[in-house]
Amino acid sequence: xxxxxxxxxxxxxxxxxGADYAEIFYEDSTxxxxxxxxxxxxxxxxxxxxxVGIRLLRGNESVYGYTNDLTRKGLIxxxxxxxxxxxxxxxxxxxxxxxxxxxxxxxxxxSYDDVSKEDKIALIREGTQAIADLGDPRIxxxxxxxxxxxxFVAVFNSKGKWFKRDSEFGRMMYQVIAADQNGFExxxxxxxxxxxxxxxxxxxxxxxxxxxxANKALLMLTAAECPSGRMPVVIGNGWxxxxxxxxxxxxxxxxxxxxxxxxFNGMYGKPIASKVVSAVDDSTIPGxxxxxxxxxxxxxxxxxxxxKDGILVDYMVDDFNGRRMGREGNGACRRQNYRYCPTSRxxxxxxxxxxxxxxxxxxxxxxxxxxxxxNGGSVDPTTGEFxxxxxxxxxxxxxxxxxxxxxxxxxGKGNEILQKIDMVANDLELxxxxxxxxxxSIRTNVGQPTLRVSEITVGGRGGELKL
Amino acid sequence: xxxxxxxxxxxxxxxxxxxxxINRSTSLSFQLFHGEVVAYENNDSQxxxxxxxxxxxxxxxxxxxxxxxxxxxxxxEIVQNAKVIENEDPIVIFEGSPRYKKVSxxxxxxxxxxxxxxxxxxxxxEAAIKAGDPRIxxxxxxxYSxxxxxxxxxxxxxxxxxxxxxxxxxxxxxxxxxxxxxxxxYEMKFGNDFDELDEEELARKVVENTVAxxxxxxxESGKYKTVLAPSVVASLLKVFCNYASAEEVQKxxxxxxxxxxxxxxxxxxxxxxxPLDKSxxxxxxxxxGVATSNKPIVKNxxxxxxxxxxxxxxxxxxxxxxxxxxxxxxxGVSSPYLVLRPGKKSQEELFAEVGDGVxxxxxxxxxxxxxxxxxxxxxxxxxxxIKDGKKDRALDIVTVSGNLLSxxxxxxxxxxxxxxxxxxxxxxxxxxxxLGVSGK
Numbered sequence: 001x002x003x004x005x006x007x008x009x010x011x012x013x014x015x016x017x018g019a020d021y022a023e024i025f026y027e028d029s030t031x032x033x034x035x036x037x038x039x040x041x042x043x044x045x046x047x048x049x050x051x052v053g054i055r056l057l058r059g060n061e062s063v064y065g066y067t068n069d070l071t072r073k074g075l076i077x078x079x080x081x082x083x084x085x086x087x088x089x090x091x092x093x094x095x096x097x098x099x100x101x102x103x104x105x106x107x108x109x110x111s112y113d114d115v116s117k118e119d120k121i122a123l124i125r126e127g128t129q130a131i132a133d134l135g136d137p138r139i140x141x142x143x144x145x146x147x148x149x150x151x152f153v154a155v156f157n158s159k160g161k162w163f164k165r166d167s168e169f170g171r172m173m174y175q176v177i178a179a180d181q182n183g184f185e186x187x188x189x190x191x192x193x194x195x196x197x198x199x200x201x202x203x204x205x206x207x208x209x210x211x212x213x214a215n216k217a218l219l220m221l222t223a224a225e226c227p228s229g230r231m232p233v234v235i236g237n238g239w240x241x242x243x244x245x246x247x248x249x250x251x252x253x254x255x256x257x258x259x260x261x262x263x264f265n266g267m268y269g270k271p272i273a274s275k276v277v278s279a280v281d282d283s284t285i286p287g288x289x290x291x292x293x294x295x296x297x298x299x300x301x302x303x304x305x306x307x308k309d310g311i312l313v314d315y316m317v318d319d320f321n322g323r324r325m326g327r328e329g330n331g332a333c334r335r336q337n338y339r340y341c342p343t344s345r346x347x348x349x350x351x352x353x354x355x356x357x358x359x360x361x362x363x364x365x366x367x368x369x370x371x372x373x374x375n376g377g378s379v380d381p382t383t384g385e386f387x388x389x390x391x392x393x394x395x396x397x398x399x400x401x402x403x404x405x406x407x408x409x410x411x412g413k414g415n416e417i418l419q420k421i422d423m424v425a426n427d428l429e430l431x432x433x434x435x436x437x438x439x440x441s442i443r444t445n446v447g448q449p450t451l452r453v454s455e456i457t458v459g460g461r462g463g464e465l466k467l
Numbered sequence: 468x469x470x471x472x473x474x475x476x477x478x479x480x481x482x483x484x485x486x487x488x489i490n491r492s493t494s495l496s497f498q499l500f501h502g503e504v505v506a507y508e509n510n511d512s513q514x515x516x517x518x519x520x521x522x523x524x525x526x527x528x529x530x531x532x533x534x535x536x537x538x539x540x541x542x543x544e545i546v547q548n549a550k551v552i553e554n555e556d557p558i559v560i561f562e563g564s565p566r567y568k569k570v571s572x573x574x575x576x577x578x579x580x581x582x583x584x585x586x587x588x589x590x591x592x593e594a595a596i597k598a599g600d601p602r603i604x605x606x607x608x609x610x611y612s613x614x615x616x617x618x619x620x621x622x623x624x625x626x627x628x629x630x631x632x633x634x635x636x637x638x639x640x641x642x643x644x645x646x647x648x649x650x651x652x653y654e655m656k657f658g659n660d661f662d663e664l665d666e667e668e669l670a671r672k673v674v675e676n677t678v679a680x681x682x683x684x685x686x687e688s689g690k691y692k693t694v695l696a697p698s699v700v701a702s703l704l705k706v707f708c709n710y711a712s713a714e715e716v717q718k719x720x721x722x723x724x725x726x727x728x729x730x731x732x733x734x735x736x737x738x739x740x741x742p743l744d745k746s747x748x749x750x751x752x753x754x755x756g757v758a759t760s761n762k763p764i765v766k767n768x769x770x771x772x773x774x775x776x777x778x779x780x781x782x783x784x785x786x787x788x789x790x791x792x793x794x795x796x797x798x799g800v801s802s803p804y805l806v807l808r809p810g811k812k813s814q815e816e817l818f819a820e821v822g823d824g825v826x827x828x829x830x831x832x833x834x835x836x837x838x839x840x841x842x843x844x845x846x847x848x849x850x851x852x853i854k855d856g857k858k859d860r861a862l863d864i865v866t867v868s869g870n871l872l873s874x875x876x877x878x879x880x881x882x883x884x885x886x887x888x889x890x891x892x893x894x895x896x897x898x899x900x901x902l903g904v905s906g907k
Binding site for chain 1: 500503504505506507508509510511512513526527528529530531532533537540544547548549551552553554555556605607642649650651685688718719720722795796797831832834835836837838839840841842843844845846847864865866867868869870903905906907
């Protein structure tokens with residue numbers, strides 16, 4: 001940890017040449033991961049991440065650097081070399097630092113540091129053993145992984161504030177590869193939370209999670225190739241929210257909006273989605289995978305209504321990009337670790353419950369696709385062009401869920417697809433993922449209730465969709 | 468020496484063998500937007516990966532700061548981690564190869580060029596993109612970054628290997644607009660000879676890539692004879708070559724199980740692992756210390772070899788092929804530089820050979836749309852129609868779908884337009900007999 005006295009000296013060195021903001025981000029994290037493959041422990045590894053990132057701002061310019069040299073000499077040296085980017089007079093200095101305290105909504109009561117490796121292995125083995133017990137010769141390879149991370153962060157900035165954030169999370173992941181004479185299929189499940197190990201015995205269990213992955217891989221062996229073309233698609237709850245994450249979440253981050261590089265620029269206060277769509281980014285859900293109590297700029301976590309009844313009402317904003325937008329950040333500034341300059345990012349982002357039921361939506365669909373399992377996706381925030389891959393889907397005929405299909409990729413443009421959501425159910429769920437962007441890979445929840453897109457392009461290898 | 472302490476502590480803790488793999492890097496990067504340096508970074512960091520054997524089982528731990536305290540942390544964690552390992556695969560801490568053929572990919576001159584010279588060039592690049600076409604409405608970003616990396620491999624058997632490399636990457640990204648349609652695209656240049664960076668040429672390509680996509684609409688869904696641009700081939704080739712990993716084969720999850728010496732691709736396809744070429748990806752020892760070599764993986768369509776690290780080789784009683792590379796705390800199997808051998812035809816000649824079809828210039832979302840196990844893919848793509856043997860109008864976003872094995876089996880021509888890509892693949896355009904395209 002850096003002393004307050006050293007932090008003040010480093011900030012003042014950073015501010016000597018005209019920066020109007022300076023910030024020190026100190027991190028000391030540990031992580032553990034263990035992997036069981038085909039029911040034998042194959043890998044067990046530990047990691048310690050410790051370093052400092054220093055950020056200087058002047059107007060719309062950002063200067064960032066990081067180091068593992070945590071001595072006074074190393075930190076003053078880094079601050080000085082970054083300050084060399086500017087050649088003005090000092091406009092600001094720091095006399096004292098006051099601690100900001102945020103409410104801890106994500107306390108991990110029993111630290112993972114106090115759980116033995118053997119106990120973590122025993123937990124994950126409950127799942128791999130359940131797969132082994134299936135005794136299905138088509139399952140050729142399966143892995144169960146448990147990982148936990150204890151992250152301590154302290155931030156000191158030239159607003160005279162400092163704060164610390166001490167968080168822990170755990171995640172279990174199962175991947176199953178199945179094969180028959182026709183080839184291979186794989187499936188994956190990976191629930192996680194900022195909660196202690198009891199979460200993995202109560203809210204989700206290793207056995208259920210592992211068997212879900214195994215059954216999906218086996219089911220997909222028997223599935224036909226997904227048809228292609230434009231068609232109505234009912235998107236399942238939970239991980240289906242990757243659609244909104246890609247198509248709308250990224251383009252609503254200040255990193256795109258501030259520079260006028262989003263497909264939603266100029267749409268503030270206007271309809272960008274159909275009236276049945278309301279969406280939020282909420283970093284205050286207790287214990288959730290993507291929650292943060294306080295962001296990297298010292299702004300408190302918040303629930304941001306992004307879209308209300310189809311109208312664009314807010315963005316995810318960090319202080320730096322907020323400068324171009326004439327406003328302050330709203331608690332969305334995040335980064336993977338000290339090696340990344342922070343920017344506006346999502347937390348727990350989801351479409352809110354609507355008034356329909358899942359059954360009504362399926363029954364109202366004559367011919368289309370019901371997509372329930374997803375692999376993630378990507379987007380170009382400027383054009384809004386996005387894709388996301390489905391790992392599990394079914395054909396809907398005459399309002400009924402029929403045969404499974406595989407290999408579907410859904411593509412479209414964010415600003416067009418949101419207008420085509422015509423039914424939203426009331427079964428909201430969240431799904432855990434890692435989101436990669438400019439400030440690295442961070443934990444985010446995606447989420448939505450079951451919903452229908454009246455028409456979207458589906459890419460598959462199965463030819464035309466037929467009734 | 469500062470790392471001796473680790474080996475001393477490892478021995479005291481009862482580890483039979485120990486290894487340190489250290490990756491140090493320094494980097495400089497900056498980005499322009501509307502003529503301003505909006506982001507500037509200057510970094511200095513290291514990753515230390517440690518392994519050790521206890522009763523023949525390997526434990527692993529890593530850190531980034533290195534001190535007496537961290538040495539103690541590494542050793543303690545290695546011991547604890549080794550104790551829980553059940554897998555019986557042999558882990559080898561290597562004494563070294565008899566001979567190494569050194570190649571260098573470090574150019575000191577790159578770091579001697581003043582910052583201002585690099586900045587001036589980027590300002591020129593930004594201006595040239597902006598002025599390149601009236602339909603360019605925004606220069607999304609112009610960025611330059613350079614990095615210098617050192618790899619050190621030390622172990623308790625006395626191995627002490629050291630290599631150094633550096634490179635720069637620069638790119639420009641633009642937004643074009645016409646009749647309400649917005650398209651963005653980019654082009655990049657990388658290398659370690661700054662004199663090779665021609666900003667006018669790069670700007671021309673950024674503009675060309677971006678405006679060429681305007682006016683596009685999806686094509687009819689169907690099967691098309693397809694030309695794949697080098698960057699698209701590279702993305703697919705990298706996944707295809709992973710099937711040649713002995714680890715995937717031994718774990719029964721490769722599509723190339725039992726295919727050694729058999730035809731696995733069209734006879735037009737020769738893929739080589741070329742770590743000893745003078746490229747930015749050159750490596751004369753792998754991450755386990757084994758001397759590397761250039762070799763064909765697929766020769767005229769026939770699978771020539773699987774790729775091995777020390778563990779997979781020991782399991783089969785063969786020699787490592789020098790393909791042990793780290794993926795975080797463990798050592799997997801991969802190739803630093805894959806080369807698809809070029810043919811003789813120019814891209815125009817490939818279009819002529821196709822007659823009517825599609826030309827795919829970009830695929831997106833490989834992590835979502837490509838199933839690495841089955842090899843099936845369905846990917847968001849952009850490109851052009853090919854009509855009467857010539858490149859025709861742009862395609863608005865479509866998906867391209869197929870299977871990796873069938874795709875490399877269906878290659879009917881390979882171009883001469885080889886391009887080296889940042890992913891460590893060098894390849895030309897290829898023509899594929901048919902691929903599924905989903906559009907209208």
